[in-house]
Amino acid sequence: MSENVLTIREVADLLKINEKTVYKLAAAAKIPGVKVGGSWRFDRTTLSAWLKTKTTADLSSSSDDADIEPEQLAISAHYSPQQGTFFAHRITLEGTGEDALAQSLSTARVDMNPHQVDAALFALASPLTKGVLLADEVGLGKTIEASLVIAQRWAERKRRILLVVPASLRKQWSQELYDKFSLPSVIVERNSYNDLRKKGIARPFEHVDRVVITSYEFAALKADEVRAGQWDLVIFDEAHRLRNVYKNDGASRAKRLSDATRPFFKILLTATPLQNSLMELYGLVSVIDERHFGDEESFRSQYVAGPGARNGHIFLRKRLEPICKRTLRRQVQQAGLIRYTERSPVTMEYAPSQNELKLYADVSAYLQRQDTIAFGNKPNQLITMVVRKILGSSTFAIADTLKKIIDRLTQMEPPTVETIADYDVIEEQDEELEESESDDAEAPIDLVKLKAEIAELEEYRKLALAIGENEKGNKLVKALPGVLDEIVKKGGERKAVIFTESVRTQRYLVQLLTDEGYADEIVLLNGQNSDPQSKVIYQDWLTRHKGSDAVSGSKTADMKAAVVEAFRDRKTILIATESGAEGINLQFCSLLVNFDLPWNPQRVEQRIGRCHRYGQKIDVTVVNFLNLKNHAEQRIHQLLDQKFTLFKGVFGASDEVLGVIERGVDIERRIFQIVQSARTETEIDAEFDKLQEDLQEQIDEQILDARKRLLESVDEKVIDRLKSRKDEIKSQLSDLEKQLLYVARAELPDARFHANNERRFDYRGDTYTTEWPLADEKGWKFFRLLEGTLATDVVKRAKDRQFDATSCLRFDLSAYRNGRLADVELLRGKAGWARVAKLNIKTPALTREHLVISAVADDGNTVHSETFERLFRVPAHNEPPGGTPPEDALQSCETGRRKDLLDEAEKQNAEWLDVESENLDHYAEDLERAFETEIKTAEAEIKAAKKAMRGSTLPMAEKVAEKRRISSLEGKRDKLKAEFFDRRAKIRADVEVMLDKIQESLKLEPSLTPLFTIRWEVL
Structure with a gap:
């Protein structure tokens, strides 16, 4: 029988209905067919054309076909093996430009914006270039741009990829790569490096099957191993850290990194490629290509201080065009691509009790002394700084920390990093501060003095334990219901994320809010999540998502996904520490509470960025607590609010100000030095005024004007290009999806494609779709070209076929x-x-x-x-x-x-x-x-x-x-x-x-x- 003639059984199979129903529909002339010798025959072409004109209602008028569902009204269009092979080759062709990038775009679990695709194409434009500088303004997703380039290199099997990022962003990068592009990564830092060396792995930076993520500090420390990496791609995030590489004095870390990555293709990401001097542009470009400009003197004479410098920016702009790309937020907004919400600050003032004030004053004075055994004899800036932060967090947190310090002194040992593990980003902080161990011989401990110091600390601890309530916590529970009500009035979800720097304070907040009736509405995020509730949430999440793409196999990543999902779908309050919140997206939440306020402005920006990001529907309310009895904390709040503009406005921290800082930890160090040394309000004011003056001096208006002249294109031209790119992306993705599904039709004859949406099909008990948000929501399989997926298997099978x-x-x-x-x-x-x-x-x-x-x-x-x-x-x-x-x-x-x-x-x-x-x-x-x-x-x-x-x-x-x-x-x-x-x-x-x-x-x-x-x- 011809393949174009179908029997009742074949029609029933194609329509996924029973044969009796097909017979009755044909007999009632509801399906076109011909009865030959007692048997029905159906012409496939006629049947296909007829079905296009029919709806479910046309067929459901028969009482016997009520079991027909809309998605089952599909005649599986037949595609030959040759067509499958053709499209399998077509969608995996190597090359350049938009077509080559379409495959990587199709695998992304993120709505790609045109400016991001534009930036990725710019980076991939020529095989001869040694790299590019992507300098979009803050908030435009440079991470996504770089990730798209990584995904493209990965698809090309060029997988030796190194990411050098600030230590505080390592986990965030790892999570973003996996969540949005399904790319595996490994973080190489001191502990993991040493573990691998102990296992006999001589080169811990060599991972051909994972993106390698490391910090600036560790990469510079291991520069020789980085140099030996033979990288296909190197990316520097927050690349303004390298801008002083041209200077003879200082910048040794930048020089080591530049030299170590010299032969490799590089992408530098920074919103502030030019902050203090035009020479910084020379420095950054020289990291990419040491021959893009001449030498330092020729650059200086042409563009900075020589006779031609007056009109030099005209020529310099032209020279920068092939290597530097910058998109502005207003351009993206005017193109109608992103709608930005604002930040609304709320300051909650509180006055600590007398006992809280006494505890703070006594422990603060103890930390300032130079004669203590725990801190004075062998000062460790990091440990002292973190103890100070814990002191400001809660009396419950400092009580626990004092106990650990006492235990160490009892063993005649000074406190170590483990002593302050309550602060769960301590390892990152340790790495960024780069404190070297003192070679000085330890002075013998005076046992009488030791006993007195332990007794002193015991008194402080007793006082801390005797304080049953903290006024800051009381202020929180009183104000929270009203603030949540305001969020709901604005059209937001009744949700709040509360940040603290201390795991012990996190436990205190859980108990405090539980006592206020929030017991069933709280969920936690920290570095461990070992509490019983988190374990239950995790196991429930694993059960519900078993066998789906949502499960990564990494317990840390999956725990975060489970907690975030519980917060999004069922809970009201997420209490998070810094470590716990790295790499998560909370755009469904528009209330953020800084119970403790970090001294590092970049960490504050990262916190707020969890909620104030693309996809946020309403303005984000940022709540900060202000201690009316602590002048230093008031000045810190003022610095972050007024100088760094972190808490208000559409874009948060301005490029001009945040870009001043090469490393947020440097600001943190300055603040620590102030609170350690200043005793009076007058001294505190003088030191903070000096800090603000130092920052202001670095914000040169002439340089800001130079940045605009050199790096910002004419708006109309950019906006038109972004608008047209949007349509191109949509068209390319749609076309690639169709071709991939043609391969599926040719290679999976048992698959049942849905009639009401041909992007979905059922196969061996699973539903597959090319619609990534729906796949995640429904627990379906995302049909995309990644290793270990059905799509990759069928494409490989089709490409391997011989005719x-x-x-x-x-x-x-x-x-x-x-x-x-x-x-x-x-x-x-x-x-x-x-x-x-x-x-x-x-x-x-x-x-x-x-x-x-x-x-x-x-x-x-x-x-x-x-x-x-x-x-x-x-x-x-x-x-x-x-x-x-x-x-x-x-x-x-x-x-x-x-x-x-x-x-x-x-x-x-x-x-x-x-x-x-x-x-x-x-x-x-x-x-x-x-x-x-x-x-x-x-x-x-x-x-x-x-x-x-x-x-x-x-x-x-x-x-x-x-x-x-x-x-x-x-x-x-x-x-x-x-x-x-x-x-x-x-x-x-x-x-x-x-x-x-x-x-x-x-x-x-x-x-x-x-x-x-x-x-x-x-x-």
Whole structure:
């Protein structure tokens, strides 16, 4: 029987209804069919066309077909193995530009914004570039931009990837890579490094199957191992930390990192590439490509302080265009791509009780003393600073910490990092502060003094334990209901996230809020989450998501996902520590409470950024507590509020101010030094005023203006491009999804595609979809090209298939349900032959792949390759071929197409070569100009000296000495002039050598692999 004729059983199978229902619908003429000798026969083409005009209601009018569901009204369009193979190759072609990026875009669990795709394409634009600087303003998702580039390199099997980030952002990066792009990563830091070395792994930075994430401090410490990494991609986040790399004094960490990553392609991420001096741009660009500009002196003379510097920004802007990209928030907003909400600050003032004040004053004075055994004899800035923070957190937290200090002293040992583990980002803080151990011999401990100190600390602890209530906590529970009510009035969820720096304070807040009736509404996040409730939430989450993509296998990541889901769906209050909240997104919550306020402004920004981010629907309320009896805390709040503008406005901390800080820990250190040394309010004010003045001095208005002139493009041009890019992304993703689903139809004959949404299908007990948000919400499988997924398996199977013989494909245009294919419809009723081959154009710099389609009709006309590619989207059946392929016609067509593609590749290579040639010319001109400037400087000095000699009343001996000095200067000038042409020739020769190497890297090596030959007919 022909494949185009169906029986009742086949129709029932296709419609997923019982045979009795099909029989009754056919007998009632509700399904078009023909009864032949007592048996019903159905024409597939007629049935498919008829079904397009029907709805569920048309069929459900029969009392016997009530079991038909809307999603079951699907006739599975038949796609041949050749079509599956064609599209499997089509969607995995290597290359450049938007098409190559579409596969990575389709795997993302995030709505990609056009400016982010624009930035990723900029980074991937040329295989010859050594890297780029992505400098979008704060809040535009540079992390997503870089992650998209990582995903693309991963898809290309270039997987030696290094991420260098601030220590406090390591976990956040790891989580974002997994959550949004399903990319595995490993954090390499001191402990994990040492563990791997103990296990016999000589090179802990080598992970070919994971993105390696490390901190600036640790990467610099292990610079030799970083250098040996042979990285395909290196990314520096908060890259303004490298901006002073050009300086001879200081910046040693930046120099080590720059040298260690010199040979590798790099992406630098920073919102503030230019903060204090134009030389910082030189520094950052030199990290990417040391030959983009000439040397430091030539840059300085052209753009900073030389005779050409006045109009230098015009030329500098042009020089920066191929290496630096910056998008502004207002451009994205004007393009209608992101709606920003605001931050609304609420300050809750409180006055501690007399006992709380006494405890704070006594312990603070103890920490300030230089003669204590625990802190004074061998000062450890980190431990002292954290004890101070815990002291300000709650009496319950400091009581526990005092106990641990007493225990250490009883063992005749000073407190260690483990003593203050209550502060659960202590390891990150330790790494960033980089405190070296003292080599001084330890002084013998005076036992009498030790006993007295332990007794003193016991008294403080007794006082802390005797304080049953904290006024800050009381203020929280009194104010919380009203603030939650206000959030609901604004249209937000009745939810609050409360941050504390102390795990012990976290436990206190749980008990406090439980006593107030919130027992069933609280959920916790910290570094361990070992409490009974968290374990129950985790196990319940695992059970509900078993077998789904939501389960990562990492207990830490899955615990966070479980807690966040519980908070989102069932709980009112999330109490989180810094460590617990790293890497989570809480855009469904619009109330954030800083129970403790970090001294590090970047940590405060990270906290608020958990809620105030893309996807937030209403303004975010930020609650801070202000201790009316603690002047230092008041000044810290003032600094974060007024100087760093963290708590109010649309964008939070401004680029200008936050960008002043290379490391937030430096501000933290300054604040610690103030509270450690200042005793009176006058002293505290003087020190904080000085800190604010130091920050203000770094915010140079001229530099801000220079940044705008150099890095900000004309708004209208950018906005138009972003708008058009939005449509391009949507179209590309839609097209790639369709092609992937064609492969699924060809390779999974048992799959049942849903009639009301062809992006979904059922297969072996699971529902698959290309809609990532819905997949997560419904617990379905996300159908995307990632390792270990069904999509990857079917694509591999289709690509590996070999076709030994030709077949005839009968394309059924009436079965195509995705709109009209006008050019394909012109082929209706025609037939011919086609061959598909894969052209691989390899160069040392990159590989391009194309499908070469050669198609001819029986009337002798050639069918355009784009038309025939669209024909492959039409359902088709295999039939016996019949006839012999017209080899000469197909060969001629294939040769012509191959030549066109090679010419296109040569043209693109020539464009890249022109850009690099121009860059090298600029580099040579910079060096030549610097040499010319040196000569001019010498001549100016000679001229000035001669002028001073004229009419001089100097004694004869001094005149002779000066003439000899001038003669020496003239000799130096003449030597420079003599060297000029030799030096220019050498520079040009060096440039030619570099150009030859670049040209060699673009040499084409094409190869053509036949895939299949078919006879085709269009019905």
